[in-house]
Ligand SMILES: [Zn+2]
Ligand SMILES: [Zn+2]
Ligand SMILES: [Zn+2]
């Protein structure tokens with residue numbers, strides 16, 4: 092492993108002690124002697140370096156690990172007594188807070204516009220909105236069940252809320268309870284639970300009625316199509332019957348023709364027989 096721990100020194104004067112300057116989100120270390128900015132560190136969110144160590148010296152020595160592609164800060168120590176300087180939890184203003192308080196800050200939503208973490212609830216909309224207390228930006232819409240909205244004021248009388256990243260519903264800044272629900276009608280007037288249930292039943296009933304109407308129309312359409320199919324088939328059948336009738340007539344007249352031919356043949360046979368008899372009679376007369 093080509094890891095090497097070395098101590099930062101000033102490029103200009105080779106000093107190894109640095110002083111700390113803080114800007115929003117960054118810590119800059121400047122050379123104690125020549126004041127050149129040497130190292131900029133971006134701490135984790137809500138983390139800062141302890142102001143100074145127990146010996147009250149304000150200077151720092153910084154050790155680093157040189158990797159191939161990047162430099163990692165290893166330790167920050169007191170410039171005087173070499174004691175390691177701890178990272179502490181800080182709030183937005185840089186004041187030291189407990190680890191629990193830092194956890195809480197990490198878990199709360201911040202306004203993207205002004206970074207405030209305090210919000211109010213606006214329930215004048217059908218879907219209640221969480222708005223920034225400071226700048227009024229819309230932070231989040233709280234989708235509630237039918238005929239449910241959120242109370243703008245907590246039962247502890249406070250109306251300022253926080254939003255935990257893990258929770259959908261805002262929590263009261265004072266008592267930590269979740270914003271309370273209330274039942275409302277379509278005009279936003281508060282109603283009781285029974286009225287809400289009746290409204291839901293009415294909605295379900297209306298929905299079913301619409302479904303039934305749709306089904307009825309669909310059936311009527313289908314019946315119409317089936318009926319027009321039937322009448323088309325009936326038309327075909329009667330065409331066919333017409334055709335059959337004409338054929339039958341043709342067959343009848345051919346049969347009549349055949350039987351008249353038969354009759355003609357009979358009468359011709361009769362004539363032939365008579366002629367034969369005449370011939371035989373004449374033959375007989377001639378012989379005798
Ligand atoms: Zn220097
Ligand atoms: Zn010290
Ligand atoms: Zn804001």
Ligand SMILES: [Zn+2]
Nearest residue numbers: 245247263266
């Ligand atoms: Zn409360």
